[in-house]
Amino acid sequence: MVLRLAAIPPLVSTVVALGVLLGSSGDAPSLDVSWVPGLDLEFVFQIDSLAALMTLLVSGIGVLVFVYANGYFGPTAAGTGRFATTLLAFSTAMLGLVWADSVWTLFVFWEATSITSFLLVGHKSVDAAARLAARRALLITAGGGLALLAGLLILADRAGTTRLDDMGPVGGTAGGVAAALVLVAAATKSAQFPFHVWLPGAMAAPTPVSAYLHSATMVKAGVLLVALLGPALGETDVWKPVGIGFGLLSAFWGAIGALRHTDAKLILAWGTVSQLGLMIVLLSAGSGKAVFAAVSLILAHAVFKAALFMVVGEIDVRAGTRDISALSGLGSRMPLAAMVAVVSGASMAGVPPLLGFTAKEAAIEAALKMDGLEALVVGFAVIGGSVLTVAYTVRLLLGLFGPSDQPATDIADRRPAMAFPSALLAVGSVLGYVFLGTVNSLVRPAAVQVQPEAEVYYLLRWPGITTAFLISVAIVVAGSTVGWLVFRRPLGVPSPVGAGVVDRGTDGVLSVARFVTGRVQHGSLPVYMAVMAMTVIVAALPFAFDVEPSAIYLWDSPMQGVLAVVVVGAAVLTSGMASSRLGAALGLGSVGVAVSGLFVVHGAPDLALTQLLVETVIVVGFVLGLGHLTRRFPSAKAGWRLLRLVVSVCVGGAVALALASSASNPSGVPPLEDLTVAAVDEGGGNNLVNVILTDVRALDTLGEVVVLAVAALGILALTESGRSRKEEVA
Amino acid sequence: MIRSTSPVAELGVRAATPPALMVGMFLFFAGHNRPGGGFAAGLIIGAVVALRWMVGLRTTVVPSQLMAAGIVIVAGVALAPVLFGSVVLDQAVWSTSLPVLGKVKAGSAAIFDIGVSAIVVGLVIAVIDGLSPATTSAPEGQSS
Structure with a gap:
């Protein structure tokens, strides 16, 4: 019930986003709340084309995720109230991030998404693995947040403004440092190699969270950051090589990870690392066509990846496992889920007539239009990444629904609330292709906002027999072959090395802290x-x-x-x-x-x-x-x-x-005269001391009483714990 | 030793409570123009609670809730002006004429002070509750 109610706010903002996107082309709605004017601290929001497109994704998929969660948890699950609250808080933070038009607003909501995501990944708080994964995700993404803060500080100083709108290109050494910091922040959030280690662990989260955060929204925040700051930092020497480097490594490493794991949810997570890498490569390259392709990919990826996560979650709930080596015969037992997965998977693999196809086609053409080394590197990333994407998609679909020599898996009753949202998204992948003109009118203004040269491009329903199309055919053939081979002869599941390194580092810091605390706080x-x-x-x-x-x-x-x-x-x-x-x-x-x-x-x-x-x-x-x-x-x-x-x-x-x-x-002389006048005129009282306490310096008082209350709570906690210890002894 | 069971003490404290609270309230309202204020009033009320505690008259107030209420009031007064387009902690003064009291003036600072008092009373109760041997039994052989 509470999850159904929680679907209402995202529904409202979806309608608003559609209104902005399809409505008159007037000024973008904006809101400006001053906080500390002297420091340029203010909350500035603006729903421009890119923001509206992201809002559509965040809210539209949000509505479906809430409906899906209703089915996922079932009517008797405990903690759905907490879940709905946290997920809505995340959704709000994400919208704030998307709408932010000042670097400070951006930063505040960036961190808010990290914190809410921590709570969501650790939703099953009795599960030690979930807690560990949540901590890992928080440490990496919040660490990236620090890099972002430093980068934004330099950027705002160099550009002379905090508004993303008015930011001109920034160059020089300072610009280079800012670019590197911002890219590192984007890489932590969007799970780019070598910061991707938090994402597979985060699959400990309930599947609605993965379908929402790890496909459509939070992991896209890094990509969005690269898009937003590309105009300001794109001309530094650092931006292109570092951005393309992150993306290239992730596109391949993620896809290889997806080919090796047998947990269907982990396959999708690693696939997300790969897909996000592709988007970052295209955005960092920064040509009109590349940006256009990247924005199309953001849209297409959100639609097909959310649907796939939902299907895997449904299989998990109904069959009791999501390991592709343990599942068998689901193709005939869950026909609707199989259809949804095949359609969404085909969109992910870039097969017509689906939305993913046109986006991938645009990416290949973008690579073909570049020259020299850049064409080589971007082409390698796009084509190689796509081949591997087709391969892991084929393997995933064969593993979930394909032939197997094991007896057919038993499945529980259908859950319509889980099937409906994923089916809707699969239909979205088809409709996106059918109504490509509408998709174009959503994507183009968003891309133009990042790179004005994107104005002349559009997604093609049927490109004809072009070089790009021939490459596309070759990708599907090669990828299917690889996928079939890997399905026949599994590669073996890798051990999570990177996650282990992070955990050991964290444990090391904690044991040093315990050592120091033990020496300094000896209790005498x-x-x-x-x-x-x-x-x-x-x-x-x-x-x-x-x-x-x-x-x-x-x-x-x-x-x-x-x-x-x-x-x-x-x-x-x-x-x-x-x-x-x-x-x-x-x-x-x-x-x-x-x-x-x-x-x-x-x-x-x-x-x-x-x-x-x-x-x-x-x-x-x-x-x-x-x-x-x-x-x-x-x-x-x-x-x-x-x-x-x-x-x-x-x-x-x-x-x-x-x-x-x-x-x-x-x-000097105490400012008695001024204070007396201020107290009587503005504070309306004759007792100077009290007027100072409650009016003139009320902020100090506010801080003091809060400190007082916190100290008292500490006393309460101490005496309570002393009491319970005594009770234990007795 | 501390908790008296003497009926005289209990009666005395009972009798002293209303005037003590009156003094507290007086100090609260006097604070505007003369010595006193929310902090002092909170201490007096807290002392009354402590005194009653000593003779075995417990209060049912939960200190953490009282402090939470205080913080909500204080923060509310601090943030309310923002809703009316003013800056944080800006003070509003209302004045009106009442039949018996004549011209009465009240500022939002008074509400702020209520919050301060609530926190102080909560603090005192928390300390007394924590330290009181009536609830925490003393180590064996040491209490007298």
Whole structure:
């Protein structure tokens, strides 16, 4: 129920996106919320063509994913409320990222997607593998987020603006550094080699999450970043080689991974690494046709990959496994799922008459239009990557639905809520081909926004017998052969080396932290106190040099002298003489009361009142706490007593020194006049202190009370844990 | 030792509670123009709770909830002006005439102060609850 309700918000934004995309070609809707104007911190959103296309994907597939999740979890599953909330939060973060038009807005939502994705990958929080995978995903993507922050800082500084819209090309060394940082960030998010290691582990997430985050949305964020910042950073020396390098390696390594695994979900995940690599190659190359092909691929990939994830999830739920070597005879038992998978797989392999075909055709033509080394490298990536894509697609489909010598797998009842969304997406792959004109009108403005030269290109329904088409035919033939061969003679499942390296690194950091914490936080209260006291003494020493003896006088009124004697006397009696703890606590309380008397004499009734009340409550706390301890202090050795005495006197002296120094060097006149006027006119009160607390410096108060509350929660947690431990013992 | 079972003490604390709370409320409202304010009021109310605790009069207030409410109030007052197109923590002052009290002036700072008081009271209860030997039994052989 809750999952069905959760489908409503994405449904609304889908309609809005369609309105923007198909509506009048007026100005893009935008929103501008200032946050800290002095620092140019603001939330700036703009739904331009690229953003609208991405919104359509994020929200449209979002609606289907919520419907699908309803079937996936079934009516009795626990935690669907949490799941729906987190998935909606992710969806919101993703929309914020897509709509962002300022580098800071972009960064905030970029990180928000990392955090929500962490929660979603770790949804089955009782599963240690899921927790580990979630941590790995968070560390890599949030680490990339730091690179992004650094890159954006440099970029905003060089470009002289934080608006993505107004950013001109940036060059030079600084531009190169920014380009490298941004590409690393994109590679972490889009799971590019060697940062791809988090994505296979993230398959521990429930399948609706994989269908959403790991096909259509979050992993596309890196690709989107390359598209958004291509205009600003594309002219640096670093951009093309690094971007194409990341993409090329991932296109091949991902496809090889997809050919080796037998877990259908992992095959799709590795395939995603490969496909995203292809998009990054094309976007980094940056020619009009290449950008156009990349944007078409973003659309086509989201549609077919989400459908494939959904089918695999349905098989997982109904057959109890998703390992292609264990499944058998599903082709006749799950005909609809088989049809959806074949259509979507064919779109992924680039077979007509499907949307994937036209996108791949555009990519091949883009490579053919380049010259020299670039044509060679991009052509190699596109053609080689495509051959392997066909191969793992053929292997996946044969493994899921093809012939097998094992007995047919038993399957559970149909789940319409799972079948319907994937079928709709498969139909989308067909309809995209049929209504290619509409797809063109979605893709072209988005591509033009990245690269104006893309204006002249369009997706072709039937290109004729061109070089590109012949290459396409060769790709399908070669890929099918490879796929068939690998299906007959499996390559063997690789061990997750990269993930192991990341985990060992994390564990290493944690054990160092445990070591340091164990040494520094040894738990001895006297040592903590001594360290704090020594710090105060050392910090106060520099003040000794600017004490002005002539500025020091005994007292304003003799009453202060009397109170001072009371304070010192009570303190001495307490620390030195009292043998019972209660006596010491009361003595300290009388010190506090006498200090509040000093405040009264000095004309600060507010301070005095607060001091008196605080002192009272502290004494009460003391008295309650003493109930846990012996009545009298344990006898201490004379040496320890002397040491404590020395430390106490030194701290007292240091504080007195610091005060004397500040009294000898007044730094200007206190702004009493201004504050009084401000308090009465704006704060509407005559008690200056309170107006400062609740109005003039209310932000400080806000921070302080929050600190107070957090400290109190810490106390609660400590005493609660002490109690439960006692109960365990008893 | 700490928790008195003396009926005299209990009666005394019961009798002292209303005037003490009055003092707390007085300090809360006096804070605008004279010494006092939300923090001081919170301490007084907290002290009343502590005193009642000592004679065995427990409160049913959950300190974490009280503090949470306080934070929500404080943050709400801080952010509310943004909804009306103003800056964070901007103060609004309303004044009106009431039949008995005459001209009454109230600012959003007063609501802010309520939040501060709630947090302080919650803190005091949390500390007392945590330290109170009535709930945490003392180590064996040491309590008296």
